[in-house]
Amino acid sequence: MIERTPLLNLATYAVMFIGALVVFVPLWLVFVGATLTVREINTPELHYITGSHLFENLQAAWARGNLGGRLLNSLIMSLGVATGKVVMSALTAFGLVYFRFPGRMLAFWLIFITLMLPLEVRIVPTYAVAANALWPFQSMLDVSGLTGLIQMLSGIQIGLEWNLLNSYTGLVLPLIATATGTFLYRQFFLTVPDELLEAARMDGAGPFRFLVEFLMPLSRTNMAALFTIMFLYAWNQYLWPLLATPDRAGFGTTAVVELKLLAPTVSTNGGGTPDWNVAMAGCLIVMLPPLLLVAFMQRYFVRGLIATEK
Amino acid sequence: MAAVTLKSVKKNYGTTTVVHGVDLHIEAGEFVVILGPSGCGKSTLLRMIAGLEAITDGEISIGDKIVNELEPRERGCAMVFQNYALYPHMTVSENIGYALKVAGLAKADRMARISAVANMLGLADFLDRKPMQLSGGQRQRVAMGRAMIREPDVFLYDEPLSNLDARLRVAMRIEIRKLHQRLGTTSLFVTHDQVEAMTLADRIVVMNKGQIEQVGSPDDVYHRPASTYVAGFVGSPGLNLLSVIIDRASQQIRFKDGQAIALDSTHWPHLPEGPVTLGFRAEQAAIVSEGGLTISPHFSEALGPSRLLHGTVGAEQAVISIGGTQHYADDAPLQAEIPSNAMHFFDPVNGRRILPLP
Amino acid sequence: MEKRATFSMGWLGFAFILPQILLVFTFFYWPTGAAMYWAFTLERPWGGGNEWVGFDNFRQIFADRAYWGSIIRSLMFAASTAILSMAFGLLLAVACDRGLKGYQAFRTIFVWPYAVVAPAAALAFRFIFAPEAGIFASLVKAYPEFWNPAQNGYHAMAMIIICYSWKYAAYCFIFFLAALQAIPRSVIEASALDGAGVLRRVFDIQLPLITPTFFFMLVISITDSFQDSFGIVDVMTDGGPGKATELLVYKIYFDGFRGLDYSGAAAQSIVLMLIMMVLTFFQFRYIERRVHYS
Ligand SMILES: Nc1ncnc2c1ncn2[C@@H]1O[C@H](COP(=O)(O)OP(=O)(O)OP(=O)(O)O)[C@@H](O)[C@H]1O
Ligand SMILES: [Mg+2]
Secondary structure (H helix, E strand, O other), X not given: OOOOOHHHHHHHHHHHHHHHHHHHHHHHHHHHHOOOOXXXXXXXXXXXXXXXXXXXXHHHHHHHOOHHHHHHHHXXXXXXXXXXXXXXXXXXXXXXXXXXXXXXXHHHHHHHHHHOOOHHHHHHHHHHHHHOOOHHHHHHHHHHOHHHHHHHHHOOOOOOOOOOOOOHHXXXXXXXXXXXXXXXXXXXXXXXXXXXXXXXXXXXXXXXXXXXXXXXXXXXXXXXXHHHHHXXXXXXXXXXXXXXXXXXXXXXXXXXXXXXXXXXXXXXXXXXOOXXXXXXXXXXXXXXXXXXXXXXXXXXXXXXXXXXHO | OOOEEEEEEEEEEOOEEEEEEEEEEEOOOOEEEEEOOOOOOHHHHHHHHHOOOOOOEXXXXXXXXXXOOOOHHHXXXXXXXXXXXXXXXXXXXXXXXXHHHHOOOOHHHHHHHHHHHHHHHOOHHHOOOOHHHOOHHHHHHHHHHHHHOOOOOEEEEEOOOOOOOHHHHHHHHHHHHXXXXXXXXEXXXXXXXXXXXXXXXXXXXXXXXOXXXXXXXXXXXXXXXXXXXXXXHOOOOOOEEEXXXXXXXXXXXXXXXXXXXXXXXXXXXXXXXXXXXXXXXXXHOEEEOOOOXXXXXXXXXXXOOEEEEEEEEOOEEEEEEEEOOOOOOOOOOEEEEXXXXXXXEEOXXXXXXXXXXX | OOOOOOEOOHHHHHHHHXXXXXXXXXXXXXXXXXXXXXXXXXXXXXXXXXXXXXXXXXXHHHHOHHHHHHHHHHHHHHHHHXXXXXXXXXXXXHHHXXXXXXXXXXXXXXXXXXXXXXXHHHHHHHHHOOOOOOOOHHHHHHOOOOOOOOOOHHHHHHHHHHXXXXXXXXXXXXXXXXXXXXXXXXXXXXXXXXXXXXXXHXXXXXXXXOHHHHHHHHHHHHHHHHHHHHHHXXXXXXXXXXXXXXXXHHHXXXXXXXXXXXXXXXXXXXHHHHHHHHHHHHHHHHHHHHHHHO
C-alpha cells in the first residue's frame, strides 16, 4: 500500500528498535558477565565490555554444575516428554475420533478436563504418587476389601510399590498426563475428510495402516509443531524435576534445576555473593539448546504455540 | 467523475514482471471491464490504480492529477472487493458510514446519507445488523453502499460477483449497470466471466499475461478479435481456429487434411501467400449439402436454443452450432459453408489479426 | 462435529485411549482427589488413619494473614505482569504488523525471550539487578539504600515482575501478531480507501478485531502467572526477603515440602484450583466469542 508516513515509520522503527534493545541488553550483560573474572565482576559498576575469560568460566560452570550429566538428563527428559506426548496424543485422538464405543464421551471429558489444572497446583499429591506409582491401585484394593480377601485366601499380603523418584519415567510421566496435544490432534483429525477413510478402507487398509500410512504423514507439520513445543515445555520444567530428583549425588537432576546451585540464595548460603561469572557461564550453557531449537524451528514453534493454546 | 489514464504502467514482484507496460485511457463516466484469465494481472492493475500497490514504472493519472505517489485515500477511488471486506465488528450502517465518520461529518448528516444509500440499495431494514447476519447478496450490497456513499470519482470492482450464486449474479449485474446509468461514475470492473464483461461494459479490455490484448466495445471484441488469444477466450465456444495455407494462384484455402475451399480474394486483398490461421464462429457456418468444408463430428451438446456439434478437420477441432430442434446424426460427416465475411485470418506466428478490406 | 465414517471395532478404540486414561487417572485424578481428601482431613499421608475435619483446614488458612498476604501478592504479580507483558507484546506486534522493511528480523528477536528458560532468565536478571555487580551497582555505591532486593521486599517484587514480564511479553507478542495477521488484508485496505490513516486504522479496525484475543490473553496470562512464576521466585528470591515474594504456588510448595503440612498445602491447592477453574470458564466463553468473529 502506498503510504507517505515518514514520521510514523520512524516512530515504528523506534519502537521496534527499543524492543530489540530490551531483549538484547539482558542477554548481552549475561554474556559479558560470563567473560569476566570474579574480581572483575564484583567491582560495583555496570559491566558491558567483554573480558577474556569466557572459556575458563564455561569450563568452571561445566565442572561445578556437573553440567554434562545434567544436560543429558534434561535432554532425555525433554525428548521423552516430546515423543511420549506426540505418540500418546495421536493414539488417543485416533481412538476418540475414529471409533465408537460405550463411554467414549465420558473418556473425552475425563481427558479434556485435565487442560484446566496444571501440575503446579496438585504438586504435593503428585509427588506422593511418584513416590509410589501403584499407590492409587493399592488404595483401591484396600478400600474395596480385596487386599484382605486375598490375604485371607492365599496368605499373601499385597503391597504394590513402584517408586518413580530419581528416574526418567518419573520425570516424564506426570508431564505427559494432560490433554494438550490430544486436543490438537483431535481438531486435526476432525478436519480430515471422511472420504479419505472410505477410500482407504476400499483399498483394504485397517485401523493401524490408516493411522500409520494416511493420518501420520498428513499430520507431519502438526507433529513437528507439537514436538517443538513439548520439548521446550519439558526443558523449561523446574518445580517438578526439583521434587522428583531428590538424589542429587546419584541420579542428579536436570540442568535447569542445577542452575540455581551455581548462584545460591540467602536460604542456601546465608547471603554470600555468588561467583557471578561462573553462574552466567552456566546460564549461557543452559539457555542455548532451546534458543537453537527455536531458531531452527521458528515456524513450527509459533504455529504450535498458537494451535495448542486454543 | 474523472478520466483515468495509464501510461506504460509496469509492476514487478521481485524479479517477475506481472504487468508489462500497460497503456490505457478511460473516459470520464465510462464503464470499462477488464477481462482475462486467472493470474493475468487484472487485480494487480486495479490495485495499482487504487494505490494499494506501488507501481514499478510508468504513470497513472486520475482526472488531471498524476497519482503515482498519492495514498489510496487521496485518489478519490472506491473499491468493491471480491470477498467484500466488510468490517465484521461494525453494523451495516457503521460500515456504510465509516468513510464519512473518518472525514469528520456530523452524525446527523451522516445518518441522512446512510439512509439515502441504504434505500437505494434496499438495505434499509438491515442497518443494525452485523455483516455476519447477512446473506451473500446483502453483504455485496453493503460493500456497494460503502463505496457509493463517498461519491467517488472512480469505482473499482474486483470480481465483486464471483461469490454469488448464478441467479443472484445476474440480478446484481443488472443492478450495477442501472446504478452506473444513474450515477454516471467512471467504473473499472475486473472479471474473468465474459458474459459479465459483454453485458456490463462500454468497452472491454482483454488482458493476457500482464499485457493488453485488445481494447474495444463488446461487439469489437466478439466480432473483430484482435488476436487468436482474444478469439479463443471470448465467446462460448470460442472462435474455431484452423491452420490453413493460402494459395493465391488457385484462389484457394487449403487445409492440413488436403481439403480446399474457395478464397474471395477481393475481400482479402492483403492476405499473404502461405500458412495462416483461419477463424470462424460456430454459429456463422451453415450446413450445406455439398461444396463446404467437410467436418467429422464425434459428439453433440444440446444447449437448449442451439446444439453444438463437435468435430474434427484433420487433427484439429472445430465446432458448429445448429438450431436447438435440429438433429444431426453424430457420426456422419457434414459440409459446412463459411461465408467470406465471417472469416477471420490471423498471423500464424504472432497471432495478430490480418485485416480484410482496407 | 463427528465423523461419519468410523471403524467398527469399538474395543480397539478403547485400547487406543487406554494408556492416556491410565496416566490421567494416576497422575491427574488421583492426586487431585488426594488433595481434596487431605484438604478435608488431618493426618500425615503416610502414617495411620486420617481424621475427617470438614472445613477446618480451610478455616485455618483463611485465618492466616500469611496466606492472605500471598493471595494479594499473587494477584498483584498477576496484574502487573499481565499489564506489562500485554502492553509490550501488543505494542511490538502492532509495530511489526505494519510490515515495514526488515520487520522480519525484529520479529525473530522478539520471540527469543520466550525460548529463554525461565530459571535461566531469573538467574540472569538476578545478576543484572544485583546491587554488587549489576546495572544499579554504581548508584548503589553512592546511595546504598537506592536498590537492595535482598533486603527490600518491594525491590524484590519489582525484580521478579520485570523478569517474568520480559519473558512473557514475547509470548503475548506471538499471539497478538498472529491475531493481527489473521485480519484479512482487504479489510485494512478497505479502511485505507475509506480514508483512515495508519493510527486510525489501529484503533478503529485492528484493535477491535483482536479484542477476543486480548481477553483470551488476559485470562491465560493470569493463570500462567500463577503456575510459571515458581521457578523465577525460587531462583531469584526464595520467596524472600521475609515473605515479600511468596506467591501462591511457592507457598504451597513451601508449606507442603518444607513445612510438611500436607493438609494446609492441600487446602491451598484446592483454593487455587477453584480460582483456575473460574478463570478457565471465562476463557472458554471468550473462545466462543472469538470463533464468532471470523
Ligand atoms: N504479492 C505478490 N508477490 C508475488 N507475486 C504476486 C503477488 N501478488 C500477485 N502476484 C502474481 O501476480 C500475478 C497477477 O496476479 P493478480 O492477482 O493480478 O491476478 P488476477 O488476474 O487478478 O487473477 P484472479 O482472476 O485469479 O484474481 C499472478 O501470477 C500472481 O501470482
Ligand atoms: Mg484477482
